[in-house]
Amino acid sequence: MKIDFLYASKQTDGKKIPNFRERMTCPKCGLNNRLRATYHLMRELFPDFEERKIYVTEEATPFFTKLKEKNKNIIGSEYFAGDARKKILIEGLNREVNNEDITKLSFNNGEFDLVISCEVLEHIPDYKKALEEIYRVLKKDGYFIFSVPFISSSKKTITRAKIVDGKTEHILPAEYHGDPVNADGGCLCFYYFGWDLFKELKKTGFQESGIYAYNSPKHAYLGEGLILFAKK
Numbered sequence: 001m002k003i004d005f006l007y008a009s010k011q012t013d014g015k016k017i018p019n020f021r022e023r024m025t026c027p028k029c030g031l032n033n034r035l036r037a038t039y040h041l042m043r044e045l046f047p048d049f050e051e052r053k054i055y056v057t058e059e060a061t062p063f064f065t066k067l068k069e070k071n072k073n074i075i076g077s078e079y080f081a082g083d084a085r086k087k088i089l090i091e092g093l094n095r096e097v098n099n100e101d102i103t104k105l106s107f108n109n110g111e112f113d114l115v116i117s118c119e120v121l122e123h124i125p126d127y128k129k130a131l132e133e134i135y136r137v138l139k140k141d142g143y144f145i146f147s148v149p150f151i152s153s154s155k156k157t158i159t160r161a162k163i164v165d166g167k168t169e170h171i172l173p174a175e176y177h178g179d180p181v182n183a184d185g186g187c188l189c190f191y192y193f194g195w196d197l198f199k200e201l202k203k204t205g206f207q208e209s210g211i212y213a214y215n216s217p218k219h220a221y222l223g224e225g226l227i228l229f230a231k232k
Contacts, residue, residue: 080181
């Protein structure tokens with residue numbers, strides 16, 4: 001495994017602790033701990049993954065590429081404001097990708113067995129509408145597997161920014177995360193989620209939801225890591 005100290009935390013004695021979740025990467029597949037654990041959970045829930053209808057809320061990433069190698073029919077997308085539902089050429093990839101607004105998906109009701117979303121919901125101002133859309137496009141008994149910044153010590157979701165009259169209002173200092181289609185700008189983070197997220201999942205209609213906590217020397221899952229899931 002490859003590991004560095006980017007985004008590392010510090011102990012009281014000043015010793016750096018690597019961010020295992022994001023910065024411990026497999027040199028073979030190119031995926032970090034969080035993404036490998038997401039894949040692991042998906043394979044446990046869907047052993048016949050190759051035959052399933054799946055939508056992933058990313059397309060210009062190594063993670064999507066790995067999934068596409070296993071399931072040729074998998075659908076992915078990115079988001080480009082103003083051009084919803086049109087294919088967009090990504091020059092760095094030398095190919096076009098689908099463009100979808102996760103709050104207004106173009107897919108039919110009950111189209112997918114599984115929706116996977118990795119570190120996306122925190123960038124959606126109206127994330128509750130996104131949950132409703134994901135629920136809508138899932139088949140009966142379909143699963144939603146996702147990861148978000150989750151604060152296990154917080155009962156309530158922390159709002160960092162919001163949109164007021166079409167303008168961004170910052171409640172906390174602006175925080176930007178990596179964007180596969182805009183490496184220079186990044187994506188504004190609107191939320192750090194707390195336990196009330198599960199109430200929102202239930203309101204949306206999901207019958208079951210929970211957390212998949214992973215830590216395994218055997219699979220090189222070090223440190224702390226969480227993947228969330230919901231079943232329709």
